[in-house]
Amino acid sequence: MSDDSPITALVLHFLLISLLAVGGANAVLPEMHRQVVEVAGWMSNAEFARTFAIAQAAPGPNMLVVTLIGWQVAGAWGALAATLAMCGPTCVLAYVVGGLWHRFREARWRRVVQGALVPLAIGLIAASGVVLAQGAARSVPTALFTAATAIVLYLTRISPLWMMALGAGLGALGLI
Amino acid sequence: MAASPTDPVPADSRAAPHPPPGLAQLFLGFLSVTVVAFGGVLPIARRALVERYRWVTPEEFTELIGLAQFLPGPNIVNLAVVVGGRFQGPLGALAAFLGLTLVPAVGVVLVSVVFTRYGDIGAVSSMLAGLAAAAAGLVIAMAARMAEPLWRHPRLHSSAIAIAAFLAMTLVSLPLAQVMAVLLPAALALSWWAHRR
Numbered sequence: 340m341s342d343d344s345p346i347t348a349l350v351l352h353f354l355l356i357s358l359l360a361v362g363g364a365n366a367v368l369p370e371m372h373r374q375v376v377e378v379a380g381w382m383s384n385a386e387f388a389r390t391f392a393i394a395q396a397a398p399g400p401n402m403l404v405v406t407l408i409g410w411q412v413a414g415a416w417g418a419l420a421a422t423l424a425m426c427g428p429t430c431v432l433a434y435v436v437g438g439l440w441h442r443f444r445e446a447r448w449r450r451v452v453q454g455a456l457v458p459l460a461i462g463l464i465a466a467s468g469v470v471l472a473q474g475a476a477r478s479v480p481t482a483l484f485t486a487a488t489a490i491v492l493y494l495t496r497i498s499p500l501w502m503m504a505l506g507a508g509l510g511a512l513g514l515i
Numbered sequence: 516m517a518a519s520p521t522d523p524v525p526a527d528s529r530a531a532p533h534p535p536p537g538l539a540q541l542f543l544g545f546l547s548v549t550v551v552a553f554g555g556v557l558p559i560a561r562r563a564l565v566e567r568y569r570w571v572t573p574e575e576f577t578e579l580i581g582l583a584q585f586l587p588g589p590n591i592v593n594l595a596v597v598v599g600g601r602f603q604g605p606l607g608a609l610a611a612f613l614g615l616t617l618v619p620a621v622g623v624v625l626v627s628v629v630f631t632r633y634g635d636i637g638a639v640s641s642m643l644a645g646l647a648a649a650a651a652g653l654v655i656a657m658a659a660r661m662a663e664p665l666w667r668h669p670r671l672h673s674s675a676i677a678i679a680a681f682l683a684m685t686l687v688s689l690p691l692a693q694v695m696a697v698l699l700p701a702a703l704a705l706s707w708w709a710h711r712r
Contacts (some may be wrong), residue, residue: 348634393626400549406675429587432588433592437579462679464654470684474647
């Protein structure tokens with residue numbers, strides 16, 4: 340699938356990714372990483388981690404990491420193409436299924452499907468966290484800060500923003 | 516069904532307490548959620564849709580989260596499309612989607628341009644490295660939160676599916692399509708078996 344236009348490659352990649360993104364955009368981060376860093380070589384490992392960090396730090400859905408990847412690979416059209424590929428088909432599907440949802444709310448097959456999809460999503464999101472942590476860990480203190488962030492945000496209800504600000508501050512001061 | 520005036524929220528009321536939102540209200544409603552959603556939209560969306568605007572009841576919101584997870588694609592985008600579509604059809608879905616994504620998409624690109632331009636400066640690049648470390652921790656914490664039911668009420672089939680998915684993506688580093696092609700049918704079969712009784 341070698342095409343001269345990176346936009347074609349972006350669209351094909353994110354179309355496939357979106358259909359696999361059961362459990363949300365974070366569930367497919369390892370796959371995005373594999374394609375963007377390892378297969379296509381659009382970004383380095385550190386650039387990918389940084390792009391994800393910017394998408395997390397900026398307000399809005401975390402899936403905007405897709406928009407940013409598109410932007411960095413092919414500019415404004417790349418951003419638009421990647422975003423629409425990621426959201427278009429799944430939005431249509433969500434619209435159609437959403438209209439039928441109430442009718443099947445008591446159905447047994449729905450509980451069976453959820454019973455399969457929920458643990459899959461949990462495993463995939465946990466894998467995303469590990470893949471990102473590996474990309475972000477440039478030193479022992481950085482890795483320790485990732486672990487501390489995970490523990491604090493798991494045990495408390497404080498806004499993630501505080502830990503993001505702390506990480507940015509410690510990083511800027513050269514402490515992690 | 517006589518609702519006592521002391522009931523703070525008519526929990527079983529199916530009638531929307533507020534008139535259905537129009538297109539502009541859907542756009543602005545999701546915009547107001549998304550511009551303050553740092554690090555995750557879902558908790559803020561719940562507060563807005565259920566408590567502030569009262570477009571959906573708490574029960575409906577929980578259902579919609581289930582639906583958004585069950586469908587492929589970004590969860591919060593699916594949620595916006597379903598809510599917008601329920602009130603105003605396809606145009607409502609579009610208004611909710613644009614409200615959720617348009618301004619943040621432009622914003623995130625601008626932020627990235629600024630960071631890329633000044634990324635050579637050591638401090639900015641170090642700051643982003645610290646930010647990336649925090650963002651990774653956030654995802655791990657979210658996974659741990661989502662996994663809570665698994666260890667509160669451990670069920671063999673659920674744990675096995677979650678662990679298999681985790682190991683396939685981290686240790687073996689297989690493409691997601693292959694992982695899903697194998698694990699999804701296996702997970703469905705296990706879940707069906709577990710729900711049999």
